[in-house]
Amino acid sequence: MRALVFVSLCCAVCVSQGPMFSALLPVPDDYLLSEQEFQKFFFTDSKDxxxxxxxxxxxxxxxxxxxxxxxxxxxxxxxxxxxxxxxxxxxxxxxxxxxxxxxxxxxxxxxxxxxxxxxxxxxxxxxxxxxxxxxxxxxxxxxxxxxxxxxxSGFDVYQRNLDCIRKAETTDGTKYRACFYKFNATVNADPNNFCGYTETFLDCIQDYFVQECNSWVGWMECEMERVGFAGDCLNLKC
Structure with a gap:
């Protein structure tokens, strides 16, 4: 499983064309998934x-x-x-x-x-x-x-906490990125539970920003990630 995750991570980093691991604007490459995995997890069942x-x-x-x-x-x-x-x-x-x-x-x-x-x-x-x-x-x-x-709905919290968000994603960024690495590892190991692991991933993001900033930022960062998955995992909550 470690080899699989490592290959997926390397491929994602090599082709990344967005601002990876930025809490200011999450991008799909953050999830460290390949083009084939994008298709599998986001395009196979049209709930959107x-x-x-x-x-x-x-x-x-x-x-x-x-x-x-x-x-x-x-x-x-x-x-x-x-x-x-x-x-x-x-x-x-x-x-x-x-x-x-x-x-x-x-x-x-x-x-x-x-x-x-x-x-x-x-x-x-x-x-x-x-x-x-x-x-x-x-x-x-x-x-x-x-x-x-x-x-x-996120604007007020977002603009009031820009400095803290920037600091949180860099000062203790290893813990922040760990949420994404764990998400990648779990969905690779058990792809049939994609939405369940997505919920765990959202909890990880929220807990991290509650600790680094405050509960409002925790909710906002969780919600910002949630909207990217909402069309495929219908019952996600922050």
Whole structure:
């Protein structure tokens, strides 16, 4: 089992194109899973139902506006999810004004899409458009789901505790990263209990940030991870 985990870890690190192990903006590569494991755990059973249709013209307009707001070329699309994630992380990491700018860009994105928002950022819809990978789709959908939370119910806790979050992920980062390593090891050893181990992983994240910061940050960090799994594990709680 150790060999399996080591191989998975090495592969994930080699291909990682996002800000790994950042509590400011979690990314799918944090889970140290391969492209095949992304498919197995996140795309085999459609609990994330498609409702309505995505207007491609509106989607392209909304995406161009979001890309421009975070400093990417307006030609950047959802297929460039790694770039979008990195630029979003870079802006958020600059401080409160930049965080507010990201949230404004996200709000404009949602308003442009209107009722088609949920469909346009649905992983099964995006996968069906082709010319992408499971990892890229997950990066994009996780980015949008995380921003939904950060820029709404999580905003006050997030902006009040930015310094503590940064410190917690670096000062005692070994304990923080251990949550991800354990998650990877357990789902590799027993993939049929993916959602059960996800619940344990969320508890690990929450406990760590309660200890390092406070109970509100613990809840927020747990919830920020939860939204990335919510379409596949329906009963997760923080």
């Amino acid at each position: 139902f498609l409702l309505g249709q995505c207007n491609s013209v509106q989607f392209n307009t909304a995406q161009a506006g979001f890309a421009n707001a975070i400093g990417a070329p307006v030609t950047t699309t959802w297929r460039d999810a790694y770039l979008l994630t990195n630029l979003t992380y870079t802006m958020i990491n600059q401080g409160l004004d930049s965080l507010a700018a990201v949230c404004t860009a996200r709000q404009q994105f949602v308003q442009t899409l209107g009722a088609s928002y949920d469909t346009c950022v649905n992983k099964f819809y995006l996968l069906g458009q082709g010319q992408t990978t499971f990892g890229n789709v997950l990066f994009y959908t996780h980015l949008m789901r995380h921003l939904e939370f950060i820029c709404s």
